[in-house]
Structure formats: structure tokens, C-alpha cells
Amino acid sequence: MRTPLFRLLLRFTTAFFVLIALSCSSEDTDPTPDPDIGSTPDPNPNPNPNPDPDPVSQNDIALVDDAVAAFMQKYDVPGAAIAVSVNEKMVYTKGYGFSNTTNSTATKTDDVFRLASITKVFTSTAIWKLIDENQLSLDDKVFGPTGILGDDFGTASLTADELNITIDHLLMNEAGGWAASSGGDPIDYQPQLNSDDFIEYVLNNWDLSHAPGESYHYSNTGYWLLARIIEKVSGQSYEDYIANLISSTGITSFKVTTYRQEDREPNEVEYYGTEADSPYIYTIASRRDGDGGGVISAPDLLRFLSAIDGFSNRQDIISPSAINLRKQVSEHQPNFGKGIGIWQSENLLFFTGSFPGTRTWFMIGENGKSAVILLNYRRTDVVDFDFELQDLLLEMIKNNSLPWQTDLDQF
Template identity: 40%
Template sequence: MKKTYKAGICCFAANALKFTKLIAVTGLLLFASCSKKDSPSITKTDTGTDTGTGTGTRTGTTTDTLTASKVAVAALDDEVNAFMTTYNVPAVSVAITKGEKLVYLKAYGTSDQSRGVKAAISDRYRIASLSKQITAVAIMRLLDGGKIKLEDKVFGDGGILGKTYGTKTYGPHITDITVDELLHHTSGGWNNEVNDPMFTNPTMTAAQLITWTLDNRPLDHIPGTSYAYSNFGYCILGRVIEKITGQTYEEAVKTLVLTPIGITDMTIGGNTLAQKLPKEVTYYGQDSEDPYAYNITRMDSHGGWIATAADLARFLVYIDKFPVRKDILTPSTLNVMYTGSTANTAYGCGWAIAGNNYAHTGSLPGTATEQARLDNGFNFVILTNTRSWKTKFGYDLDQIFWRSYAKNPTWSADDLFTK
């Protein structure tokens, strides 16, 4: 997580993350209010049949009855409550898996302060740049299905998108950009440090913005030679998915990724407070930030999804290489996804990498998120409905899990995915 945020930036930088906390118990390097009763249970039924092009097929009916954690984990409650107090966070949602069982699920605080609505485990949050991992897995599903190759060119004659975008002759090296380079943020330009294209021209559609950017923003480097985190690159990947599948990006991701693993509540969010969706939290800006001033819908494939913590925890257990649940990607493709580039070995296809630990953060005005797959058998998801400019905000968000874990608490013996 960056130590400072730029207004409007859906930010993350693997080289700034550096997995800063050494957990003595495991030798693992990892990056970086008031107590509430458990929330009411919700029931989810998956009757879907996998119609995607990958290998993780599954059919039949699975009923999941999600309940908030009944086993008290005082260490975690203490960390969440301290974090919320320190950084003026209205609501937090936490989901933790151990051995691919959901062993902790709890909502804290108030999801809508104006109406005094208590946070619930069924609340949906903007997940910001955690959307990139959703997009990466969709691309990997297409790779498993033989529908795409990572070395495929994206623009120009023979490219996946051809000359659909842009009104001028493409600038130097644009036709050299590959799918792999977009996934690894090594396309050569359009980074989020200065004048991120995704936060310009707010009235343009994604298609119009891609055309404008290709016409007006030349590359800074030869593709493949330099790492620069790019929201715009993942916007392009959304259009690649649309071209290959013949569906909208959202429809394609649901077909390829979400429906096969029983996720039905994730969707692309709206922009304004009036467009808030059912069970979506209200977002609160700090330091004069306005969470409702941005084109979230246009961010679809790099920052537009809304989700519950439980759904993201479910997403993780189907791509985490652990043996209990069958992953929806083949082992070889998982290895591809979790491998960095020559330009940055610490960032794979949408994931920061530290050894066999894979994680990502997300940040927008009114939003701060993190999800992590850990080699100690745990995964965790933390979602909030604000972000702070205070120096240690991102670090302390990450430490909610790690400080609790270091106290060796007792987790639920049940699998809350099915209880």
C-alpha cells in the first residue's frame, strides 16, 4: 500500500508494498469503535452449471448458509476496533479462511451513518483494485480454455482488438503490447503516478477513453522493459475479455469465474450515492475527498466491482493452490498467474508476490481493501468504507490480521461457508 494517496487513484504499488511485517511465528514476510454483535445470517443457493472455457467444471446444487462468527476472537475484535477508532472508519467487514474453511466472518460498525444502519456480513463494498485479480483470473480461464495466449498482441493488424480503438496511426510500440504485458503492468506506459488516464475525461465511455488515450498518450518505454502500475492497462484487458467472449465484461466474468464457484452477489458498482445498490454500504470521504465524484462503472475491470467479504474469501479458496477445494484454474496456469515479470519479479498477473504468498490492496476515495492468500494455510479479506491519509493507515489495515494471528487465537471449528 502506498504511504500517500492521490485523489481519485485506485492505487497499489508492489515495489512500495514490500511485505514489510515479519511474522516471527512463521518467519513469513508480509506486506505491507465499539464491539458489535454478530450479524444476521444470509442464505445463498448456487444452482449454476459451469459454462466457462476453463477446466474447473462443476455442476449440481450447493446450498451455503452463511452466518457471522459465533466463536469470539477477542484479538481480532480488539484490532478492528482500534483501527476503526484511530482512522475514523465507519464500517469494516472481515473474512478469514483456514485450510479453505471459512473460520471467521464478521461485520463491524455502521454501514450508513445517516440512517444508523448496523453493518452486516451481507453488505457489499467497492473493492477497488481487488477487481484486477478478478480480471486476471478471467484471463487465466480463457488461457486454460485455449481462447487466448499471453503472447497475443492486443492492438493493430492481427491483434485481439485490431484497430477498433484510436483514430490515428498508432504511436511507437503500441502494436507490440501483449496480453502478458498488460497483466504484469509492463506495457510501457499509462501509469497511475501522473495523469492516470482512468481519471481523465470522466464523461467518456471506456471505448472513447481508450481511443483518446491511444491518440494522445504515447508510451514511455518499450513494452516489457519497465514496470509501471496501470489501471488503464486493466481497462484494456476488460475489452480483450469482451472481444474474445462476445459478452460484456461483467457477463463474461460471471460466466467464467463467479458462477462456477457459487458467487452470485458480486456486480459492477454505480457512481453516485443515488446509484447505490441493494446491500451496498455508504462511502465516506476524508480530507475533502468525495467518494461519489468518480466514474466507478467505467473502472469495471480494474476497480469497479462490489462484493461481500465472504464472496471474496470464496473466490480465494478456488485459486489458492490448496488441496481441499478444486481450483478453477489448472496448476500450470496458477503458476503463470503467480509469477512475476523480468521487470518486476514481485508482481504477477494482478497479484503482488512474496515467496508463496499472494496479495493485493485496493484504494479509492471512500474505500480501502485487501485480500491475501498466505502460504501458512490462511487467506483473509478486509473491506472498509473509507480511507485515511494518515501515514500508517495502509500498514495498520494489513496488520489487523497479522497482529491477531500472532496471538494464536482459537478459530471456529465449523466451516462458515456451510453453517
């Protein structure tokens, strides 16, 4: 039976899940939920009422484990991993089900999963770091003689709108097109092209549907272009720049995938799909790095969140100014900021990811709780799959009766 909270989600988030219900393509889609779910968060996370005076190990929490297990059983999810923090202490992390069903290999907390679009938050964080260092500004143009990428790509056919695209437009998905909602996202087309040739292909063959800054269209190509800007400005590969950016956080598992089955990391899960998804799991265009190519473990993703949340117990990797500025939402999409989702009515930062064989979520609550969940499976044929996954994670953030061991820190 659905909880009252879930019924509220069902009532108010229909529009969101129409957006995230995917076709058989490998495109990742807009993570923004409906803003109209209202509740007032407790400003102080509720600690375990009877904490171990000196906990040295994590105790199972049946309410959490049973909820995850029930969701997985209902939707035939092979494997999942979660991690939860309270006041920037990792108080719970666990693997569920199987990372490989053929071998009956149990999912471990250090197994890595594809992030899909959550990678975009790594990309936007890198952009903000370059802004902190005065190597970029939000108003910098992307293309043309004065643009970061110069005039090497498609110069002969650049339109006035293309010349006006800025870093800010790409961060906010306001470049004016190159999105499923504007006639198509070119990211999966012409997979044989290298980066330079692909940029030229996009500029010469994919017209913008709107002027930059006039509308919101969730664009994978836009975030892929931000990765190219990171490379151009830093002189490093995208993967190397991200690795250096997060080196102080203790994260060791982040890598950029090629999406090929044989190239998976040694501790990377196997991915599974419905009949519609299965043909696409290992055929995603290998160019897709900054828009969806990261892999990571659940605890390491939580470490990353603690480095961008603006809380005081762990050091952030971008400035307080950058953390605040990225929360400025678009006038065209009130749940999307400058590189992160803003769920205003729930006082949350969030992002989601979805690929064939992959579904991912994170939430950062203003109440000091953060949570992530990574799956090696998705369902696009059943709307309730995404409703209930969202509800599952939201309960970890909002349910103050859950007995988290707040004296325990597994970071």
C-alpha cells in the same frame, strides 16, 4: 504501543506506503508492499486448542474483534467487514460499526463494499480462464491488424511500441506507461467517452514513456483494457463473463458498480471520506469496471480466494498451470506477478484496493489461511493508517495463537 511485528513493518515498508498514499484524485494505486519483511510461517495453521466437538455457530474471538474495533476507533472508520478461512473453511466473518451512519445501520457480513483495485484479480483470473481455454495466449498482441482489439482504434497514430503491447504486458503492468508513475493514467479523463472512443483517445493522445516489457508502471487503464479484451474474445459483457466464471463458487453478491450513489446495490454500504476525499466518492468515471468496479461482500470475496488459491479442499476455477504461472514475478517489480501480488518474504499472495471512501485488502497465506477486510472509508493523510491496516490483516494470517474454530465451515 506498537507490536514488534508492526515495528518491522514500519521499518521495511516505507517505500511501499509512499506509493499507496493517494492524492485527492479517484485513481486507485499500486498494491505492492515492500518485499523485505521476513518471517518464517508455520506450515500448519494452529487450530483451536479446545474446539467444540460439533460447532454449529461462530464464537466471538475477542483478540480479533478488539483489534478491529481499536483500529476503527483510532481512525474514525465508520464500517468494516472481515472474513477468514483456514484450509479453505470460512472460520470467521463479522461486520463492525455502521454501513450507514445517518441511520445508525449496523454493518452486516452480507453487506457489499467496493473492491477498488482488488477487481483486477477478478479481471486477471478471467484472462487466465480464456488462456486455459486456448482462446488467448500471453503473447497475443492487443492492438493493430494482428491484435485482439484489431485496428479500429487510433490506427493512424499507432507507434511501434503500442503495436508491441501484449496480454502479458498488461497483466504485469509492463505496457510502458498509462500510469501515475509514468506521467499520468488516462482512466479518469474524458469520462463522457464510450469504450471505443476512449481507446482511440488514449492511443492518439497518451504516448508510452517506455517500450513494453522494459519497466513496471501500475496502470488502471491497462486493466480496463483487459476487460475490453475479455468482452471481445468471449462475446459477453465484462460483468456477465465474471458472473459466469464464478457461478460454481456460491458467490452471489459480485456486481459492477457505476459509482453513483443512487445506483448502489440494496445491501451496499454508504461510503465516507475525509474532507479531501468526500467530493470524489460518487464522481468516479463509470467506465471503470475491470480495473476497480467490483462490489462484493467479505464472505464472497473469501469464496473467490478459495477458488484461485491452488489448495485442494475446494475446486479452483482456473487450472493448476494458470495458478502457478500467474505467480511468476516481474523482473522490474518482484512483488507483482501476472495479475496478483506476491509478497515473497511473507509467503503470501495479496492485493489491495483504494478509492475515495474505500480501502480493501486480502491475503492468501501458504500456511492455509486467507483473510479479507473491507472498509467504507480511507485515510490518505496519515501514513500509519495503511501500516496498521496491513498489520491487522497480517496478524490474522500469521498469529497461530488465535483460536479459530477449524471444525466450523461457514461457506
